[in-house]
Amino acid sequence: MDKKIVTELSKVVGKEYISTKKDVLIAYSTSASMSYENVIPDAVVRPGTTEEVSRVLKIANKYKIPVTPRCGGSSLQGEVIPHSNSLVIELMRLEDIVLYKDLRSVTVGAGVTFGKLDKYLNKHDLWIPFYPGSALAATLAGNVAVNGAGFGSGVYGCIAELVMGLEVVLPDGTIIQTGSEANPNSPGPFLRYAFGPDLTGLFIGSLGSFGIITKVSIKTHKRMRHIDYNTYGFNEVEKAERFLLKLKENDINAVWVALYEGRVLEFFLEMVGEEYGVPQHDWPTFTVSVAIGHVRKDQLQSDMKMAGSICEQLGGYVIGVKELPKAEWEDRMRELARSSYVHGWHWRILYHHQPPISWHKSMDAIWSVMDEYGVLGHTAGFLSGHGSYNWYPQIYFDPQDKNEEERVKEAHRELARRLFKTGAVPFKLAEYWKDAIEGMDDYMAFLKLIKKTIDPNNIMNPGVLGGI
């Protein structure tokens, strides 16, 4: 990067918060995303305010420098791998938290992690009932940029459903506020769908391609203190899938619902069963692991009874092993870290959603690819909202075996193609989906038009959002 530009940037953030040192740049050339080529940027800045972010983007736009916004660096699908000759804008210094107790919302800076906010809200008997598996490292802003799902999504959906408004810096440096806070006289975030179209939604899942999210306003809920854990068994996949649907139809407040095929569960418990304290059990062909949460005990008791009744009406049975869902729920803050390590390999992941009744389509696609490509993996998922199930198959490789890594990459590409054909959808349009999606030309053209309009110089994380 030209020294003149570095000088301009350092005048904005201060010399302490800009680096062009090679060792520092190497550390920013990667993230938690595995099996992505590292790319070394030209410089990294750590702005301390939204205004500084704005001034940095004005400079980047003036000189047409590609920009990679980055928060916790815990994303898994290459979202924050920089570009050549680029600038990384790291946002972890934006750490403010403002609680609007009477508006049932909170506003956090882009550097606030789920773990930090959870501790803060707990003091007020509140929470955001949503925990990505990377909650200890991931920030809310980063998660909004990828529209993540996690523990709690069974009731509350992806994080998009909880967001009330965003503060965003556009590529030209303009700072905009969406939701009710767009009104400068507003008492705070109390309504997302204010002033016309859902501009908040434009930035959710945008992977930093349209602007930099500097603040997130999000719904708070009274913390659930009553939680029941149980497991439910089925011998036929259709019945297990139907059980997931019925839980939703009957408004069972199941914050965590994971459907496991027998051999997958067996593999999973081989890895964590002892640590999780799950007793030996002769598991059925399909097991549903469920955590039901409520603010009030009477509500919980009603839902517990109803869940058991639905299960039995469908021809299943209540297994009664509570340790599995309990351990999963209690480990919700670091599930990513845990699942990353238990098997000892690196992995490529392929997040996608299916309707619960199509659960088996993903399972079939995953097994067929693993068999054909001779790769090892694991898959899991959870109910992720009104009518969706979030899958996250992982394909393993030894990081020191380049041939195996290439085979895994190829298997991953093929899996994306097959999953798309089953009707699955990605909640984030990671770059590799561009070769998998078909028959969406008009959609993609419209997306490109939006990108070009907002970011005519194409500086914001180019190529990451579906290759745009």
Next chain:
Amino acid sequence: MITEIDLDELVENLMQCRRCGICRNAVFEERGFDGVCPVWRNSSGFETSFMRGRIQVALALLEGVLEKTPENAEALYTCTLCGNCTEICAAEFDPAECLEKVRAVLNDIPNDVRDSIAEMIMQYDNPYEENSQLKRNWVEEVGFEITSTGEVLYYVGCTAGIRLPNIAKSTVKILKAADIDFAVLEHEPCCGSVMLRTGRIENALTNAKRFADIIQKSGAKRIIITCAGCLKTLTEDYPKMGVELPEVIHITEFLRDIIESKKLKLKSLGKGIKVTYHDPCHLSRALGFYDEPREIIKAIPDIKLVEMETNRVTAMCCGAGGGLRSYDSELSKKIAADRVKSAVAIDVEMIVTACPFCEHNLTAGADIIDQSMRVVDVVDLVAESLTLKGNG
């Protein structure tokens, strides 16, 4: 053997890192974490200031992607090796231990601070002064004779001997009050901890052999230690180097037993004194001494012990360890100041600790933020409250 590092195994271990990033600033209330890396919190906070980035730099240096220059290797040395990252890491490797090994493997990268400390130790038996006799000057001030050989040896260590002789004086006062026959060596060698932490393994091994030889000749059967760093070195590292010593025991373990057996009578230091305890990383996370010092403090009448936001296994570091105090003194003191602020936040009168290195740095940290917070070693506190048996 600690001196025989398998490079392939080291790289394989470093690659266990999945770059999840929880070693940076995880707040995990259920397990007591309120941040993880003290360096990240108190520096510019770039990726290289915490373990995830350090590992990337280490791999780049080991694989030749990054040229081996002092500037490129900074991230290897701006770490206190406090082990908080190891505590939270879900992987099956010990990141802090790996970083220490990386320092050893890459010790051909020039580092003036590391080398001058090693040279001081090898030449003068301490990292601070050319006149090593200063280490025993405090003996003249205690008012009673101390022999230089005996079955129970009080090994003072360089920091207490030279920088904080009060700790040594308090310790011998307690030992005498408890009717313990003990000795202090006339010419005490350095344990070599800092050489191990900073990668001068060969020097550390030579020094350890000499250390063991001196101890053997002294006839000591038991060594009492007041420094957490010395304790870790003698009990954990020496066995890995194949160097044998007699029984080594930390003063807090020894003192707790003495107090339990009523050999000492402790008097009140005043009503309602509120103190907190800072866990030294080498004593607590590394060796598991959490309860002993707390039980000693609670044995002093009228003292109220309250805990800081992070304590015991998740305690934030004082900033002095891993050679950081010498490598980047300003950063080290900033970390100490941050820790002092945690004590100020709970409104205590003093910070008690059980390591001279921690006391020294926390005092410096309090100074740079103009806090009058008193920092003492647990032995100082006990010595203050001590009345000889029968003198109640």
